[in-house]
Amino acid sequence: MVANSFQRPTVKLRRSRDRGFEDFGWTDNWMTFSFGSYRDPDWMNFGPLRVMVENHIQPHSGFPSHPHRDVEVLTYIVAGTLTHQDSFGHQAEIHAGEMQLISAGSQGMIHSEYNHHEQIEHNYQMWLIPDRAPTRFSYHQLQFADHERQGCLKLYVSPDGRDGSMPINTDALVYSGRFETGDRLSYTLKPSRGVWLQVVKGGVKVADHHLFTGDGIGITETNRIEANFADCSEILLFDLGMNTPRIW
Template structure:
């Protein structure tokens, strides 16, 4: 079953320097029907003006990763990490016992467009850590490339949760299939362009909760960039019980 949520149904945050779309409840946007999906709690689609950004602020017990679509994002944190994240990079920060960080548009002339995604960790009070990896376009072109996993399989970054995240680029006749275990959920987010998922057309910003599908086929892409989350078959309410 594919439960489609269109881009224009997301929450909105307009702050002058920041234009944000919230797939799930976040900050001042609250919808009791949209409080994450399995361990996936936040997908924020953010556009930040040149030279602006998020000042130093804390996190704890959360797996947070950023995926830049356009521009460059500058990261600094209390572990002493400093980096610039550009398209093709996957940045993962495990907040663990606590970390402070800032995220700014690295450019003084061009906007930055990126996704920030939160996943609930499987362990609490772990040692904070940071990792970043560039995934060449060729490894995502017409396929689903594993970028995050609990065991670092296929040269992916290690996530503290039983979640696997894939990234793919699809255009024209390019097609990829993903086998799904009977006891798993899947979430698909279209970061840009459009693509068909098991015959359902999804456009930029659309998302889909997927249950009881044993195989996913992504096809008919039009300059599509897609993230696919292979998740535990658990409802969000069970995380807090």
């Protein structure tokens, strides 16, 4: 095949309304993949991307201390401020447009996440499965201003920490971008890789599907994706090694 030719992709479409849902009063959970009490054998993971939960934490509420181990935890703040505290002594606020990466490590860690403010906090939390063991605990935060992400993708996470991104213990590149109506995005994939595109807000057409706020799409078996934005939009894009060994 010619290097720049277009190959029709294989698609896995996840509509916002079809996700798992839990409402705890102080927060809600919209679950793309099976998580907690929500189980769907057709939605267990996409490559090393194992968990994607969108939630809205009410003012002065949050998740009390709880443990994690052998998992890479990404938290992307859409609106508001989330306060993190962990058993390794980190305490930090994470703001809109900012992403936090915690490598929980094989020894494990304990952390809490709270919204101490008057505004509802809105975030996406994603768990990725490490491709090696053992791993060590590490903590990172990275923020780009809105104008830096406008009309392009900014790299937040990579396996090697390239271009100032946060290093992760699995084969994943994680981007965020903001786009205006009429913008177009072309993204090239290497062999044996897949893309998960999550619409944080707005509207986009990709792989012949129209996606809206909360929708996600997994795309494999192609060397390029084209996205056409039909609204002011914010997206997360995961470029994942689909054949990456996983320790789970």
